[in-house]
Amino acid sequence: MPHVYSHSRISTFENCPLKFKYRYVEKIKSTRGNIEAFMGSRVHETFEKLYKDKMFHKVCELEELLDFYNQRWEKEMDDSIFVVKEEYSPENYRRMGEEYIKSYYEKYKPFDDGKTIALEKMVILPLDGTPYKLKGIIDRLSERDGVYEIHDYKTSLTLPTKEEVENDRQLSLYALAVKDMYDDADDIELIWHYVAFNKELRIKKDDEALQKIKEDTIKKIIEIEKAIEEDDFYPRKSALCPYCEYQEICPLFKHKHVVDKLPPEEARWEDGHALVNRYWEVESKIKELEKIKEELKEKIVQYALRNKVQYVYGSEKIANVKIYENPWFPESKDPRREEMEELLKKEGIYRNFTRLDTIALSNAYKNDELPPVIKEKLEKYVQIKKVTRIYLRKTEREE
C-alpha cells in the first residue's frame, strides 16, 4: 500500500474496515453507485464550471448552467446507479440537484465572493515524522481580503451540528496543506456550502486545534496500517450499508442478493434460505415447548401439594416433586452485596467461595486488555478453540 491517505480513505475505514479493504487494499472496482453520490458529483461539476467560467470573466447564465448539469446527468446515468429509497426515482434526485444549483446561483450571483485561486485543487500534506502523506481535493480555494477560503460543497440532507463542524477533519487537513503550500496563508477560513439548505457554515481554527487534528489523524493511520499488516478487517453494519457499492460481495449481504435475484418459488428452496427457515421453525417450536414445560411443571407441583404426594407417576417416568427452602444471598447488583463481600473478606473466608471468571479473563485476553507481560505468562495456559454460534435476527422486512 502506498503511504498516501485521504480523509475519505480514513472515513471509509472508520465506517467499515471491510469496505476499506475492498476499496483500497484489494482495489475492487465497484459495479454500482448510489444515486446520492451520483447527484453530488453532477452538482460539484456544475459549480466547477460556474467558477471556471468566472475565472475567464464570464458569468454563466443559470439556464446554461442547468443545461450543463442535465447533459452531464444524461451522459453519466446508467443502470449501475441504484436508488435506496424505493419511494423516489432518479428523476426526484435530478430535480433536487437542479434546485440546489438554482438557489445557490440566486444567492451568490455575480459570484464576486472572493477571488478563485483554484478549482478541484489537489493538495498533499506530508505528516512530519511519519512515512505518510495526506492527499485531498479542495472544491474551491479562494482568497478574500488576505484570507484564504477553503470551500466545500455538500449535497447531504443532514446539516451538521456546531460540534461536528468544530471537530471536522477534512477541511482542517486541507487548511494544514494550504498553510504548507502558501507562505502567506496565515489566515484561513473553512466554508461548507450545505446546498440542500442553501446555507453556508464558516469556521476558523487556530494552529493548536489544527495540530490536534493532525496528531489524531496520524494515530488513525497507524491503526489502519496495523489492520493492513494483520489483515484484520471486519464488516461494520450501519445505516450506511444500503448505500454501499460492495453489498453484493459483503458477507453480511451477499446471500440476500443471491436470494433476491431468484424468483420467489425458487428462492424458497435455495439451500441457505431453506435451512434458516427450518432452523427458525425449530427454534420457535423449542420456545413454545419451553413455555408449555414451565406450565406443566407448575401444574405438577400444584397437583403434588393438593394431593399431599411427592412422587407423581406417569407411564415411563415418575416426577419427584421436592419442595424445600434454600438460603439466597444478595446478587451482584444488590447494594448489600459489597457489604457482604467485605464481611467475608474480613472473616478470611472470601476465597473459599469465589471462582475465577474465565469468561471475563478470555475477553480481556482476546481484546488485548491485559498488560503484555501478564498476557505472555498466560500463554501457556490458553487454548484457542473455534466457537460457532448462530444468532437469529430480524430481516429488514420485519424491522
Ligand code: SF4
Ligand atoms: S455492506 Fe456494510 S458491512 Fe458490508 S462492506 Fe459495505 S459498509 Fe461494510
